Amino acid sequence: EIVLTQSPGTLSLSPGERATLSCRASQSVSSSYLAWYQQKPGQAPRLLIDGASNRATGIPDRFSGSGSGTDFTLTISRLEPEDFAVYYCQEYQSSAETFGQGTKVEIK
């Protein structure tokens, strides 16, 4: 099983600031099979990024993904009030996909 470790656990930032979230895999993951989701309280996860760097339909361009191998990053260039949420990475290379434990982006 591929273990995904996200850091930091919590990120305290102000609107307008840049957010950088990390996802580290226990073994190499093909970039084609790494995704990022956003989840707000009471809602299902929302797909942001697939294939490590491709924005999903309707996702603003302030969200970007990068990385390869075992290290992946989600960057939010300028935080908007609606971006404060929990973010998860997911690998779907293996038949039993796994998710990271999440990074909470909170208002400072």
Place this chain on the structure above:
Amino acid sequence: QVQLVESGGGVVRPGTSLRLSCAASGFSFSSYGMHWVRQSPDRGLEWVAVTSNDGTHKYYADSVKGRFTISRDNSKNTLYLEMNSLRPEDTGLYYCAKGPRPYAHWGQGTLVTVSS
């Protein structure tokens, strides 16, 4: 638009059974694989099971293999999850999600609580 509506959750005793349903609309249900994913504070997001579009291929997480059964009725556009021998660690919010991975479409979830 794609809509997925789960139902069937509840509070049950350990060792008992429960069947979840997911009613799908807004897309050609019989053309897509479908998944169950659960979420809990203790275990986070955890993939549970997948069925192929025609129901002939099914795969399970090790944690539920032999206890849970995924199935579908394409004539009713409905996905199911039969859960037997439930354990406290099965407690969580159960989502159905439309394939393929990654999941662009999720339901709102149905809550399962396993407690004595």
